[in-house]
Amino acid sequence: MATIQVTGEDEPHPDVALVASALAGDVRAFETLIQKYDRQIFRIAQHITQNREDAQDVVQDAFLKAYEKLSQFQGNSKFYTWLVRIAVNESLMRLRKRRTGKMVSIDEDIETADGSVPRDLADWSPNPEQNYSQTELAAILRKTIQGLPHGFRVVFVLRDVDGLSTEETAETLGLSIPAVKSRLLRARLQLRERLSRYFRNKKAGEK
Amino acid sequence: MTCTEFLALLDELIDDTISAETRAQLQDHLKGCEHCEVTLNTTRKTIEIYRSHEVYELPASVRERLHAAIVARCKNGC
């Protein structure tokens, strides 16, 4: 579900005009930006905080903050990546509040090679969805991704679900490009391994 | 090419950011290695499944609350 629009190089991103209108006092222009991105911001906040109330508050606070600081938006990055950066910071702040005394950051070094080596090699790839209802499948996907360190989850969500580039993901999270790359690979492999546990059993059970 | 070398290039293969030459080497490895073929297929499917299913639904109340907050802020001058 890549909702980031790819436009030609000489064509300005449509958000540029919306930001300009909002700055000129058109509230509806900002509401358009909210409707465009609130789902993604909520998703990112959920993946970082793992808490529904916190994620809802992050959506509220991130958009209000963006609105307040709109004049500081430089326009040399995309509005969306700027907004995501605000949301990531707000999410980490909430997380810190819940885990008082514990430092929480996206760039903390996570050296877990565990689960990155493919072990489960059942090929469940064609159609695992058809064995589950939407609700069951969503629960499996949620449970599976919750098991990853949040620094992996966020990279996976920005890169693979939101469709940001490696460079944009690195910029948004304040990570180096090699760090984004290594986390993405491990996130993908760990998710694959964890999903295999569900999907291969269903497959075996049918036969 | 070993399986470890294949795995190190898995992301580049999936994201299609490799040279034609490397791609050919990877495809060559795939022909003789079922393990890596399964890893590639299921990793691709993992990405696709997360991309096409919303794991968290945004509650409608969040939108309403945000709308109200923005409007309230604007009453005091935008």
Ligand SMILES: [Zn+2]
């Ligand atoms: Zn192999």
